[in-house]
Amino acid sequence: MVIELHYFNLAILFFIVVILLLIGFILIYMHLRIKRSHKLHKWKLMANLLIRKAIFYEETEDDPANNIPITSRTKRLLLKNSHFRKLLTDELLNAKKNVSGSSAENLKHLYIQLGLHQYALAELKNYKWYIKAQAIQELSIMGLKENLTSVYRFTNNANELVRMEAQIAVVNFYGFEGLRFLDVISHPVTEWQQIQLLHELSHTTENFSGIEKWLKSENKTVVAFALKLAGNYHRFELHDSIVECLEDLDPNVRLQAIISLGEIYTDKTSEILISRYLIEDIKHQMAIVKVLQNIATNDDIPILLDQLNNENAALKLMVARTLAKIGADGFKSLQHHYQAQQYPLAEIIAQIKNELAL
Amino acid sequence: MNLLPVIIDIFTYGILAYSIILLLCYIFIGIYSIGEVNNYLHKNSFTDYRILAASTQAPSISILAPAYNEGANIIENVRSLLSIHYNNLEVIIINDGSKDDSLEKLIKGYDLYKVGFFVNQQIPTKNVRGVYKSHNHIYRKLIVVDKDNGGKADALNVGVNIAKNDYIVCIDVDCILEQDALLKLTKPFLEHPHHRVIATGGVIRIANGCEIEGGRLINVNLPKQFLPRVQTLEYIRAFLLARMAWSRLNGLLLISGAFGAFDKEIVIKCGGYNHNTVGEDMELVVRMRRYMKELNLPYKVAFIPDPLCWTEAPETFKILGRQRNRWTRGTIETLRLHKVMFFNPRYGLLGMISYPYWFFFEFLAPIVEFVGMAGFLVLGILGLINWIFFVTLLGFIFSFGFLYSIFAILMEVLTYHQYKRQKDILNLMLTALLEPLIFHPFVVWSAIKGNIDLLRKKNSWGEMTRKGFTTKKS
Structure with missing residues (x-):
C-alpha cells in the first residue's frame, strides 16, 4: 500500500493547494468588488447627472451641433475605462426605456455624441453571442434605424438570442414593416419571442400586410404567430385563410387557428368550428367549446346539449358554461337536461350559477 | 489459505x-454546471420579465399551496401569494384538514363564502368539504379548498383537480418568493418549440436569519446558527452545481416540492402525486419523465439557477434528522417504484x-x-x-x-x-x-x-x- 499512500498524499497536497488558491481568489475578488462598488457608486452619480442634464437639455442657437455639455472627467473616463463606459451605457439604456419625446431624442443624441454607438457597432462583429446580442439590443433601444442593414442580417442567425434581439430591433425600428424577416426565417419563433414581438408591435398603430403569406409558411411557428397577429388585430378579411389552418397537421397551428377565430368570427364560424369539433382531440375540443362561449347562438344549443353526454367531465363543464353564456335559452336548456339532477351535472350547474352571479 | x-x-x-x-x-x-450557469446568466440579462407579467399570451398558472395547521401565519402567507404580479393567475390554498383555526382565519381575513363548485375527480383524492371564494373583488384570484386530511400529496392532487389553468405551480405556503420568481419559473415553458417542457424548478435558499417584512425578503443574511448555515452551504452545492449539471444533461430527477411548476395535462395523465410515498415531489418528476419517454415524446425538465424561493431550514438536530430520514425514504421509494428503468436502454x-x-x-x-x-x-x-x-x-x-x-x-x-x-x-x-x-x-x-x-x-x-x-x- 506504500505506492497508493504516496499517490494519496500527492492528491491531498494538490487539493490543499487548489483550496488555498480558490480561497485567495475569492477573498481578493470580493475585496476588489467592494472597492469597485464605491467607485461604481460615484460613477453612477456622474452618469445620472449627465443623463438628467441631457433629458432637460434645450437647443440653443449658440451651438449649431446641439451638443450636450460633457465634463472633461467624463470624457477621459469614457476613453480609458471600459467599466465606466458599460455603466454609462446601461444607465442611458435604462433611462431611454422610460422616457419618450424630446427627452428620448436627447438621450439618443447624447449616446451618439459620446460615440457609444461606435462601440456597439464594433461589438456586432464580436464572436461571443451575448456581446453581439447586447450590441443589437443597445442599437434597438437607442432607435438607431440607420443601422438596420447591420442588424437585419442577424434576424435568421443560428444563435437564438442574437436572432431574437435582431428581430425585436427591426420591429422596433419599423413596426409591422419590420416583420418581413418572417418571409424567410428558417428557425422557429418561440412562444416567448412571439410575446416579445407582440409587445413591440403594441407601440405601433399602422396597418400592415403580409399575414396571408405567413399563414402559408413552411415554418409552423411563423404560421402560429401569423394567426395570433390576425386574431389580435382583428383582420376579418383573413377569416377564410384561418379556417384553412384548421386542417393543418400541426396541432399548435390548429389550436391557434381556433383561438384566432374566436376573435374574428362571422355568422358561419360556429358552424365551421362545430364540424371540426367532431374530429378533434380533447384539447382542441375544449378550445373550440371555449371559443363558442362568445360566438355560439341558439342554433348551436342542440349540438352542445348532445356534448353534455361526453364522458370527459372537464369538457362537460366547459360545454355547460358555453350553454349558459349563450343566454337565457341556453341556460334553461341546461337546467332541463335529463341529467341535470345527477352527478356531475348537478354540481356543474351549481358552479355555473355561482359564476353567473359574480 | x-x-x-x-x-x-x-x-x-x-x-x-x-x-x-x-x-x-x-x-x-x-465543471459541467459552470457552462449551464454561465449560459443562463448571459441569456437572462436580456430578459425583461415585465413583458411576460403583463402579456395576455403568457401561460395561465394555478398556484397550489397546501396548508396544514398553518393558522399562525396563514393570512400573511396568502397575502404574499396574492401580491404576485401575473396576468393569468389563480391562487388555490388547500386546507388539508387542519386541526387549528386556519380555515376560520382565512374565511374572516378574506371575506370568504362557500360556493357551488364542481370538483373534477381526474385524480382520486380524499373528500373535499367545500370550496370558498371571496366576496371582495380584490381577492378574485383566491380559491380556498377545505378537505379531509390526506397528506401533502393528496392536498396537491385536490389542487390539480380544482385548477383551471394550464400550468400548476406547487409551493409550500410558508415559502418566501422572490419578486420575479413566478415569471422566471414560467418562461422555460415558452422557450422550447421542439420539446415539451413538462416541469421547471429553481433554486431554493435558506431564509433563516434573513429579514422578512410583509411576506417579502428585505435583507439576505447568513444564518447565525450552525445547522441552518451548513444547510445554506449544502443548498448552494446542490442547487448551483448538481442540479444545473443534471439540467444541462436533461437528466434532472428532482424538482423541489417547495417550489416547482408543472404541465398540468401531463401531471393528470400520469395520475398526479403519489400519496403512498413521502418523496412525492421526486416521484412525480420521475413518473412524468418516464411517461414521456415511454410515449417517445420529446420533452425537457428545465431548471434555472436563480434563487427563487426562500425557506426555513431546521435549526435542531431532532427536526433535521426527521427531514433527512424522510428524504431518504422518499428516494428509496421512488427508486423502487421505477426500478424498471435501472440500466434500461429504453429510457435513454x-x-x-x-x-x-x-x-x-x-x-x-x-x-x-x-x-x-x-x-x-x-x-x-x-x-x-x-x-x-x-x-x-x-x-x-x-x-x-x-x-x-x-x-x-x-x-x-x-x-x-x-x-x-x-x-x-x-x-x-x-x-x-x-x-x-x-x-x-x-x-x-x-x-x-x-x-x-x-x-x-x-x-x-x-x-x-x-x-x-x-x-x-x-
Missing part, C-alpha cells in the same frame, strides 16, 4: 474505488445515467459510507488495518469534500453573490471545514435510520416544526 487478508483487501479497495468514482462524478458535475439517459446515479450515489452513498467507516474502525481496533492508510484515505476524502464546498462558494460569489460581506463568506468557508465533522455524520446516520424505518414500513412524514421568520422591526 487465509481468506481474511483477501476480504480486507476487497473491502478496502472496494470502498476506495467507490469513493474515487463518486469524486469523479462530483468533479464532472462541478434517464435509465442509463440518472437513475443509476441516484441509486449508487444518493441511495447507496450513506450506506457505503456508514459500512465503510464502521468496517475500518473495527479493522483498526483489531489491528488488521494500517492506521496511516486509514487516516490518509480519510484526509483524501475530507480535503476533496472541502475543495468541492469552496468551489461551490466560489460559484456563488461569482454568480448571485447573495452574501456580500467578506465575513459571511469566511464564515461559510469555516462551516465547510466543520461540515464533515459534525453535520455530515449526522446526515449519514439519519439516512441509515431512514433505511431502517423503511424496512420497518414506517411511512410517516415526521412533524416539521417551524420557528417562523425574523420580521423587521419598525
